[in-house]
Amino acid sequence: MRSGTSQIRLSWQEPATGELREPLLTLPVALGRVLDQMPAQLQGQPVSRIVLDSGQLSRFHALLTLEQGNLTLTDQNSTNGTWINGVRQTRGILNSGDSFQIGPYRIGIVAAGARAAARTVRSSEESFIQLDEPNEPEQAPERATSNFPPACFRSQQVRVQDLYATGLPVEEIDYAGVGAGLGSFIWVDYLRNFGVSRQQIKVVGLELEPYAKYQRLCLNSQIPAHERLRSNSDSCPDNLWGWPSYALREAWHDFQKGSMASAWRYLWQVFAEPTLAETYTPRAGNVFASIDREAARIGWEQMYQYGRVQAIRKTNDGRYAIAYSRGRGDHAFLVTRYLHLATGYPVVKFLPDLQEYRERTNNFKSVVNAYEAHDHVYQQLERQGGTVVIRGRGIVASRIIQRLYEARRRNPNIALLHLMRSPKPQGNKFGTAQRTVENHFEFQPFNWPKACWGGELRVQLEQASPEQRRSLISDWGGTTTADRGDWKQIVQEGLNQGWYQINFGEVIRVEPDPQGRPTTYIREKGPKGEIKLDADFIIDATGLDGKVKSSPLLNDLVTHYNLPLNPLDRLAVTNHFEVAEMRNDRGRVYAAGAITFGGPYAAVDSFLGLQYSALWAVDSLAAARAPRLKSLKGWASYKQWLKWVRNQAP
Amino acid sequence: MTPTLLGRWQTRILLFQTVGLLVTLLFTEGVIGPGGGVFLWVLEYLFIFGLGWDVLYNYLQKFRWDRDWPGALQLAAGVWEAFFIVLVIGFFGLPGIFFLDLGWFLVHYSLVWLAIYIASQSLMRILFPRWRFRGGVWL
Ligand SMILES: Cc1cc2nc3c(=O)[nH]c(=O)nc-3n(C[C@H](O)[C@H](O)[C@H](O)COP(=O)(O)OP(=O)(O)OC[C@H]3O[C@@H](n4cnc5c(N)ncnc54)[C@H](O)[C@@H]3O)c2cc1C
Numbered sequence: 001m002r003s004g005t006s007q008i009r010l011s012w013q014e015p016a017t018g019e020l021r022e023p024l025l026t027l028p029v030a031l032g033r034v035l036d037q038m039p040a041q042l043q044g045q046p047v048s049r050i051v052l053d054s055g056q057l058s059r060f061h062a063l064l065t066l067e068q069g070n071l072t073l074t075d076q077n078s079t080n081g082t083w084i085n086g087v088r089q090t091r092g093i094l095n096s097g098d099s100f101q102i103g104p105y106r107i108g109i110v111a112a113g114a115r116a117a118a119r120t121v122r123s124s125e126e127s128f129i130q131l132d133e134p135n136e137p138e139q140a141p142e143r144a145t146s147n148f149p150p151a152c153f154r155s156q157q158v159r160v161q162d163l164y165a166t167g168l169p170v171e172e173i174d175y176a177g178v179g180a181g182l183g184s185f186i187w188v189d190y191l192r193n194f195g196v197s198r199q200q201i202k203v204v205g206l207e208l209e210p211y212a213k214y215q216r217l218c219l220n221s222q223i224p225a226h227e228r229l230r231s232n233s234d235s236c237p238d239n240l241w242g243w244p245s246y247a248l249r250e251a252w253h254d255f256q257k258g259s260m261a262s263a264w265r266y267l268w269q270v271f272a273e274p275t276l277a278e279t280y281t282p283r284a285g286n287v288f289a290s291i292d293r294e295a296a297r298i299g300w301e302q303m304y305q306y307g308r309v310q311a312i313r314k315t316n317d318g319r320y321a322i323a324y325s326r327g328r329g330d331h332a333f334l335v336t337r338y339l340h341l342a343t344g345y346p347v348v349k350f351l352p353d354l355q356e357y358r359e360r361t362n363n364f365k366s367v368v369n370a371y372e373a374h375d376h377v378y379q380q381l382e383r384q385g386g387t388v389v390i391r392g393r394g395i396v397a398s399r400i401i402q403r404l405y406e407a408r409r410r411n412p413n414i415a416l417l418h419l420m421r422s423p424k425p426q427g428n429k430f431g432t433a434q435r436t437v438e439n440h441f442e443f444q445p446f447n448w449p450k451a452c453w454g455g456e457l458r459v460q461l462e463q464a465s466p467e468q469r470r471s472l473i474s475d476w477g478g479t480t481t482a483d484r485g486d487w488k489q490i491v492q493e494g495l496n497q498g499w500y501q502i503n504f505g506e507v508i509r510v511e512p513d514p515q516g517r518p519t520t521y522i523r524e525k526g527p528k529g530e531i532k533l534d535a536d537f538i539i540d541a542t543g544l545d546g547k548v549k550s551s552p553l554l555n556d557l558v559t560h561y562n563l564p565l566n567p568l569d570r571l572a573v574t575n576h577f578e579v580a581e582m583r584n585d586r587g588r589v590y591a592a593g594a595i596t597f598g599g600p601y602a603a604v605d606s607f608l609g610l611q612y613s614a615l616w617a618v619d620s621l622a623a624a625r626a627p628r629l630k631s632l633k634g635w636a637s638y639k640q641w642l643k644w645v646r647n648q649a650p
Numbered sequence: 651m652t653p654t655l656l657g658r659w660q661t662r663i664l665l666f667q668t669v670g671l672l673v674t675l676l677f678t679e680g681v682i683g684p685g686g687g688v689f690l691w692v693l694e695y696l697f698i699f700g701l702g703w704d705v706l707y708n709y710l711q712k713f714r715w716d717r718d719w720p721g722a723l724q725l726a727a728g729v730w731e732a733f734f735i736v737l738v739i740g741f742f743g744l745p746g747i748f749f750l751d752l753g754w755f756l757v758h759y760s761l762v763w764l765a766i767y768i769a770s771q772s773l774m775r776i777l778f779p780r781w782r783f784r785g786g787v788w789l
Contacts, residue, residue, distance in 0.1 A: 271721035433715040451717035455652030
């Protein structure tokens with residue numbers, strides 16, 4: 001780094017959301033938790049002050065300065081320390097490609113000096129792909145041509161007569177759900193068990209099976225029916241009591257077939273996990289089968305309505321109008337008193353450099369996202385062998401490594417290069433506890449610490465202010481994978497035998513080689529500088545995005561009613577998951593799933609979290625005396641449970 | 651279920667005074683073992699001390715990243731609580747307990763523990779659908 005060039009570009013992933021941040025900053029740069037505690041000026045120079053959200057950081061944690069032409073990082077006597085290239089240090093010199101860790105933030109030096117300013121980076125916010133959708137029966141791209149939703153949708157409140165005046169079908173109902181995925185299914189399951197009848201409910205979505213989209217994402221990310229999910233034994237979308245849990249059911253099933261050993265193992269797992277045994281998780285196929293049974297029991301098919309929801313408005317009589325299209329230019333309205341939004345993830349995040357590569361080369365086969373269909377990768381590798389670069393180190397990366405390990409048994413000429421942005425010397429800390437790390441993978445049984453679902457951490461988050469919530473989510477969140485013995489063994493074996501390698505570095509660019517294969521140029525730490533990774537395929541396993549503005553439907557709703565977003569840019573909801581600003585006389589709107597992340601509950605995007613939000617929402621409806629809805633507890637709960645056991649309609 | 655301190659206390663109160671009491675009645679009435687009121691005294695001492703132990707367990711839980719309390723730790727806590735009460739009775743004595751047959755104490759204690767454990771895994775969830783989301787709070 002030359003003196004006089006006092007700009008650097010830092011790069012990190014927000015631990016709360018996984019979003020990539022790459023700001024260009026003028027030195028000196030101060031990093032810490034509280035803006036006022038960091039100096040505004042140093043030796044007459046203005047300081048770039050970066051506020052990072054985490055309780056593990058000190059108020060003024062570290063300072064980046066230029067000293068004799070060297071970029072120098074100095075720890076400001078912080079409580080939890082600073083780690084430079086994986087080693088705890090109080091002071092050190094950094095070069096491009098180096099990285100340091102403070103609290104849950106792992107920050108890379110992308111480029112310094114003139115190069116930093118020159119580099120154009122596409123922000124990660126603009127880098128995503130649409131998920132594969134089921135085939136819709138629409139032929140023409142109708143949204144561009146039609147005048148639907150009608151003009152009356154421009155006002156704040158729609159008059160119900162105006163809907164009828166369009167001549168399009170209008171249906172009136174008490175309870176409506178939008179999405180018809182797992183979040184909608186779980187909400188409807190609660191309604192039905194709380195006394196609401198089938199005729200009072202309608203759910204609009206694109207696929208009949210509530211798990212259709214989820215199953216597609218599982219299959220794409222290489223979780224076939226016999227593989228196990230990352231889910232607790234008693235997170236049962238088909239059973240609101242969580243009993244009997246999936247482990248009990250699987251043990252009973254194996255016991256009846258005479259497989260005593262596996263039956264006992266499941267029971268032992270749920271008794272001793274995660275300390276003395278590996279955490280039990282259910283097989284994907286068993287979960288889907290259980291949902292099929294419950295869907296038939298509650299009459300899901302009769303409540304389901306195919307349709308893509310285009311807009312939602314308040315009506316002038318304390319209800320909501322839902323405008324949706326049924327394909328082939330066929331439109332309709334649904335008017336409801338109570339509305340539930342569970343539209344899931346709108347888009348899949350795609351690393352900006354990979355997205356650029358695909359757009360430039362028009363090659364969608366060799367650079368793929370783990371959540372899109374990419375079986376051709378494994379088929380070609382099994383036939384011809386080859387090299388794969390994997391980006392990301394979460395649960396999906398683990399599952400893909402396992403899949404490639406299986407492919408290697410058919411063809412041993414397969415090599416894996418795992419590209420990580422920075423080393424992971426230590427796991428997140430919170431209070432007196434710390435998450436474990438092995439081979440730069442950070443472990444946790446589920447995507448949140450367990451107490452986020454119902455323990456102490458749930459209470460803590462619910463009571464916190466919106467800003468405190470952001471910091472708590474940074475400390476508990478981040479990319480983790482499951483502590484599975486088979487996965488750890490595969491990684492260790494691969495490292496020992498050399499067919500699996502971990503590379504650290506910032507990607508500079510990805511370019512096709514003369515054979516049209518993607519070559520990744522990365523800046524390695526230390527003096528080596530730029531290195532080149534040749535591969536046949538690159539798999540991006542970095543994640544999904546739940547931002548409101550990536551969903552046209554929610555974006556319209558938020559803009560039209562000027563709805564507040566939470567600090568993570570998702571829908572702001574109350575502790576009962578109500579979108580309070582949508583209240584319309586007696587009418588109420590609730591939301592669930594990834595679109596509410598960053599609010600009162602961390603684990604919103606999980607089976608159990610969807611049950612939590614459904615329960616809290618339905619309880620508040622019961623308190624508001626919504627029609628036929630009676631709070632479920634004690635004896636009534638037991639009677640409903642017996643009906644579940646006997647497979648009778650609720 | 652991942653307990654909170656309030657949840658531990660509420661669940662302990664409920665299960666000791668219902669399931670624990672029912673099992674104990676089998677012993678006081680002599681359906682199992684020699685009979686006698688001493689089993690009831692033992693149950694209530696276990697209960698009272700337990701409310702204190704819960705504070706310790708809740709503290710220890712903070713050293714676990716997941717802040718959970720698996721069945722295996724519940725069992726370990728159960729063994730410790732039994733050991734403790736036997737020591738206290740043996741060395742200091744407790745009002746109401748004049749004589750304790752160690753064998754029958756262990757039978758009674760194991761059955762109470764098992765019944766409470768099973769009830770907390772099943773019955774509590776079925777009767778109180780919010781219990782598991784509230785760290786064991788049922789009121
Ligand atoms: C690969 C993967 C594995 C996971 N594994 C687990 C696990 O093991 N355990 C666990 O607890 N959780 C898991 N999750 C998280 C979570 O449980 C699932 O993502 C779950 O499907 C979320 O349900 P949802 O209803 O929010 O979204 P979805 O199930 O995706 O449903 C949303 C639905 O809304 C529809 N929709 C959106 N917009 C509109 C519109 N305008 N009109 C009509 N319909 C619309 C979509 O088509 C979709 O069908 C996993 C997630 C993924 C991606």
